Amino acid sequence: MTITQLQYVLAVAEYxxxxxxxxxxxxxxxxxxxxxxxxEDELDILIFDRSKKPIQLTQVGEKIVEQAKNIVNESYRIKDIVDQQKGYIGGEYRLGIIPTIMPTLLPLFLKNFVNKYPKVNLKIEEQNxxxxxxxxxxGYLDAAIAATPLDNENIKERALYYxxxxxxxxxNHRLNKLDKVSxxxxDLDDILLLEDGHCFRDGVINLCKSKKGFRDEQFQLESGSFETMMKLADEGLGMTLLPYLHTLNMSETQKKHLRYFTEPNPAREVSLIYHKSELKIHITDALKDIISGVVRGAIAFQNVKIVSPLHKK
Structure with a gap:
C-alpha cells in the first residue's frame, strides 16, 4: 500500500x-x-463498484476512503513541516470563494498575491x-473565503474584514430623499433580494427580521446578481442592499443612488476558513496577510459592527 495509491483512490471517489x-x-x-x-488485490476487497454508472464506492470502500483522507492529509503535513522549515511558500493551493464575494475581492488581491508568491499554484473556484x-x-479545498460565523467545529475561521x-x-423610492438610512x-416588501442559496440574501432577511412587524409570508422579487437587482431598482421595482466593495467601481450616476447607514453600520464578517487540521497553513497565513492589507485600504468605514448574524448558505 502506498500514499500514491490512496491518492488515486481519493481522486476516483471524487470524480x-x-x-x-x-x-x-x-x-x-x-x-x-x-x-x-x-x-484492491492486496486488501482482497473491491473499493469501487465498477458496474454502476457513475462508479460508486462499495460499503467497505466508503470506510477506506475516510481513512485514506486522514493518511494522505498526514503525509501532506510532513511536507508542510519541511516547507515551513525552509521558508518555502509554493505548490498547489485550492481556494474557494462564495459568489457574492468573488467578483469584487478577487481583482483586489490576486495580482498582488501572484506577484509576491509566484511559486504558489493557486486554483480558485466559486461555490456557495x-x-x-x-x-x-x-480535503478537496485548502481554504475558502465566506461570510461568517459558521459554527462548524471542523472549520476554523479567521476574519479578514467587515x-x-x-x-x-x-x-422614485420613499428613501431617496434621506442622506442616510437606518x-x-x-421594509422587506420593497427590497429586491438575491435568489435563495446566497448568504448575503440571508443577511438582509435577518436584518429585516430584527424589526417589529416582520411577516414571513411577505413577497419578494428575487434575482441572481447584484447587477440585475440594481437594474430592477432603476425600473422602479424597489430598492436593494449591496456589499460595500461592490460599490467601488460603480458609475457616478449609479453612486448617486447609494445611501449609507447610520452607525452602527450593518455589515457582514468575511473570513478565511479552513479545516481544523491546518494543512498548508504557511500559504494560508500569506494569503490572509495579502487580502487584509489590500481590503483595509479599500474599505473606508471604521469600527463597523455586525448587527445580525448570517445564515450558513
Whole structure:
C-alpha cells in the first residue's frame, strides 16, 4: 500500500470516473487503474463498484476512503513541516470563494498575491458556502473565503474584514430623499433580494427580521446578481442592499443612488476558513496577510459592527 495509491483512490471517489480522475492526477488512465487494482488485490476487497454508472464506492470502500483522507492529509503535513522549515511558500493551493464575494475581492488581491508568491499554484473556484464547507471537510479545498460565523467545529475561521451593507435607492423610492438610512427604515416588501442559496440574501432577511412587524409570508422579487437587482431598482421595482466593495467601481450616476447607514453600520464578517487540521497553513497565513492589507485600504468605514448574524448558505 502506498500514499500514491490512496491518492488515486481519493481522486476516483471524487470524480466517480477513472479517466477524469487520471487526468486530474496527471497520470494515464491505465496507470491509475492498475495501481487501484493492485491495492484492491492486496486488501482482497473491491473499493469501487465498477458496474454502476457513475462508479460508486462499495460499503467497505466508503470506510477506506475516510481513512485514506486522514493518511494522505498526514503525509501532506510532513511536507508542510519541511516547507515551513525552509521558508518555502509554493505548490498547489485550492481556494474557494462564495459568489457574492468573488467578483469584487478577487481583482483586489490576486495580482498582488501572484506577484509576491509566484511559486504558489493557486486554483480558485466559486461555490456557495455549503459546498465550500463540504469540500473543506473532504480535503478537496485548502481554504475558502465566506461570510461568517459558521459554527462548524471542523472549520476554523479567521476574519479578514467587515464589509458594510449599502442601500441602493432609485429616485422614485420613499428613501431617496434621506442622506442616510437606518435599519428601521427597511421594509422587506420593497427590497429586491438575491435568489435563495446566497448568504448575503440571508443577511438582509435577518436584518429585516430584527424589526417589529416582520411577516414571513411577505413577497419578494428575487434575482441572481447584484447587477440585475440594481437594474430592477432603476425600473422602479424597489430598492436593494449591496456589499460595500461592490460599490467601488460603480458609475457616478449609479453612486448617486447609494445611501449609507447610520452607525452602527450593518455589515457582514468575511473570513478565511479552513479545516481544523491546518494543512498548508504557511500559504494560508500569506494569503490572509495579502487580502487584509489590500481590503483595509479599500474599505473606508471604521469600527463597523455586525448587527445580525448570517445564515450558513
Amino acid at each position: 466517480q470516473n477513472f479517466t477524469h480522475a487520471a487526468e486530474k492526477s496527471f497520470v494515464t488512465q491505465p496507470t491509475l487503474s492498475m495501481q487501484i487494482q493492485k491495492l 458556502t455549503e459546498t465550500l464547507i463540504e469540500k473543506l471537510e473532504d 464589509e458594510p451593507f449599502v442601500a441602493y435607492v432609485p429616485e 435599519v428601521n427604515d427597511l
